């Protein structure tokens with residue numbers, strides 16, 4: 336089994352295990368948003384799990400969710416450079432997010448709130464102006480609502496839907512225009528969704544929530 340160090344602490348990993356999951360298992364927190372354990376090809380979109388890895392005496396930046404552990408590798412998860420890059424990544428995510436926690440169904444479980452706290456940041460970006468778009472809410476499904484204004488494009492719902500052998504949700508457009516939506520932006524109620532609700536479970540924000548919460552904070 337490969338062993339390696341994170342910030343000088345020795346850790347043993349499973350063969351092929353990614354740095355992120357080995358770190359978390361050992362009690363070392365590395366911020367992350369879009370990764371799901373056991374994904375062979377992580378989406379790698381949020382960039383919050385950036386770490387530095389020492390290769391032949393030189394340090395290189397990489398995402399901990401995609402980099403497999405190699406024996407004797409040295410990982411630095413909390414350098415000034417890493418922390419700065421993570422803060423920038425978080426600000427970028429939040430600059431395209433409609434912040435309305437008081438009325439948000441996921442207020443109690445929201446990963447963005449946890450991330451802001453671990454990064455010692457506020458949800459509101461300080462250096463970027465808000466570019467949050469006023470996208471239409473899809474309330475057509477009887478069991479859940481899709482509010483793309485709260486989507487952080489983590490891709491978890493898309494991967495989950497595909498993992499179930501379906502493709503009701505997918506990315507459309509590129510760059511800043513990117514959204515998660517249905518084929519041809521059709522209402523969710525009309526695409527044949529089988530209501531497994533797995534996408535709602537994995538969504539780390541208030542972008543997908545159960546109707547029973549009424550779109551309001553759950554208490």
Ligand code: SF4
Nearest residue numbers: 435436439445540541
């Ligand atoms: S998803 Fe909801 S709870 Fe989380 S930051 Fe956005 S508005 Fe607040």
Ligand code: SF4
Nearest residue numbers: 486487489490492538
């Ligand atoms: S809807 Fe939720 S799970 Fe899907 S990409 Fe947006 S934030 Fe991620």
Ligand code: FES
Nearest residue numbers: 379381382384400
């Ligand atoms: S958790 Fe690694 S890039 Fe998002």
